[in-house]
Amino acid sequence: MSAPVQTLDAPLGADRTAAAVAPFAASRGFWGNVGRKLLRDPVAMAAAAVILAIIVVAIASPWIAPMDPYRGSMLRRLRPIGTPGYPLGSDELGRDMLSRLMMAGRLSLFMGVTPVIVAFVIGSGVGILAGFVGGWLNTILMRTIDVFFAFPSVLLAIALSGALGAGILNSIVSLTCVFVPQIARVAESVTTQIRSRDYVDAARLSGASALTIVRVQVLGNVLGPIFVYATSLISVSMILASGLSFLGLGVKPPEPEWGLMLNTLRTAIYVQPLVAALPGAAIFIVSISFNLFSDGLRSAMEVKE
């Protein structure tokens, strides 16, 4: 039965050379490719630079801030932008806006990023479990999660935060609770999709345990999309955290935080509108940078299959 075997060897050689011509000198790993594509994306790189700069400034603020962000002056309240000694003006208690904005980056970034990281870990776990096991476990987990979707996320954050009481830790907990269902839902849908791929079946056929299959075959393919989604949530998280502080549920005065600053300066909106808008501008710049970066990450991670 093996007689006609050698007859087609010539085109077989052609098949091989076709691949040899392909422009792949050496195969980079998947993340190597992602990094290379990201570096070539000017928007994503600009966004990353902005985020990095803001993080550095926020961390270094105690040493580089031009003035003490807590020391006010009853005489020099609500100075406009460009006042000598107050490059970005002063707030309603006469504190230097630039110093306060720099200092506020610490808490605002912390309160924006932490809930997303915690929710990424919990939500991915729940979603991958539901997606991979499927069946009744999926139904129980996902229908439970659907309950959270019945509330708008702002309302949910306020309700949880209000129930837990004001404070930084409590607002982080409540924001985490807001994001876990969203991340879990994305994780579940990506995992369900990957689970039906033939390579997962092939892995099952090789006798691998469910844990090995998830670790080796599933995780690498689902964590990327979940991560991208989580990055896009950072901006939402920052806005919600600011919102909680604005409502007095998060950071307490006199601690500088962008949302809280927005709140306290709102009375000055007719007197010094530009100064009053500065914390909002900071929130806007950071969240749009995170969004643009996550967009770039998403397109860099698109895999040819």
Next chain:
Amino acid sequence: MSARLHPRDRGGPAQPLLSVDGLVKHFPVKKGLGGKASLVRAVDGVDFTLMKGETLGIVGESGCGKSTTARLIMGLIERDRGELVFDGEPIGGRALPLRAFRRQAQMVFQDSYSSLNPRITVEGSIAFGPRVHGTPKRRAIEEARALLARVGLEPSRFAPRYPHELSGGQRQRVNIARALALNPRLVVLDEAVSALDKSVEAQVLNLLLDLKDEFDLTYLFISHDLNVVRFICDRVMVMYLGRVVEIGPADTVLGAPAHPYTEALLSSMPSLDPDARTETPPLAGDPPNPIDPPSGCRFHPRCRLVEPVCSVADPPLDPIANLHRVACLARQPDSGHSLAPAAVRTAA
């Protein structure tokens, strides 16, 4: 066919490698909210045996249950009823748990894109199975590279590649190498060459024939391409709506088919001779809905030999000659079909 015995052979050459008895799988389908769940009879009582060292082809239209049968055998879908016996041991029984069976049986999937993990290198994908079974990483990779060479892909060039850097034919070779990495005795090829273009398909078919001799393999070859089946298979099984309608040696079934459905399948192949080409389609319409299959013989609404008895009696899969079995009332003596006696005489 290989006369040698596999080192792991148990029952000798006369014992079938795999016998499938009364395999049934019905998928429940819900119709709307609160609607009555109905059943798709994807596989509805399939029996056959697979001898050691042979290649059995399964052919039929889309949706006839070919792939479901393959997945049921491999345990990727749980069967509703039926018994699978692998070399004398029931699969899933105490002597041969599913995991042990899977060391001896592997599968090559149709879609070479979706059957390789895009984030894992070629050698990593091939070495995955052996590593699961405890082969040290370095040795598993070495073996993977040797297998790559065996399936015609130069290891130094292809081993560190990712699937998207390979062509369809190359990917399918990788899939074959992965199936062989666990040193199986049975390989289920589910439309393994269907997605390839003709020249690559021929190369892969030849490779499969080579590997079969070299590794003493038994193939269950699922395809809708009768030319490919004629080329590679020793025996052919024709399925229609979850049932076997005809099974027998490839030359007989494809040369002198006994079931009207097999005839229709064969005449649906375009002929190379322009004078022999038919103008009218041999089979009209789609196969009936497997949720509510026709009564009696499932093929009767589309059959050219249909008679009233066909919608009443369900034809059993009866032998009409040595090794050749067919499920058709027109070929079955005393079935009440007007052609029955004559057909028996010609067949005998």
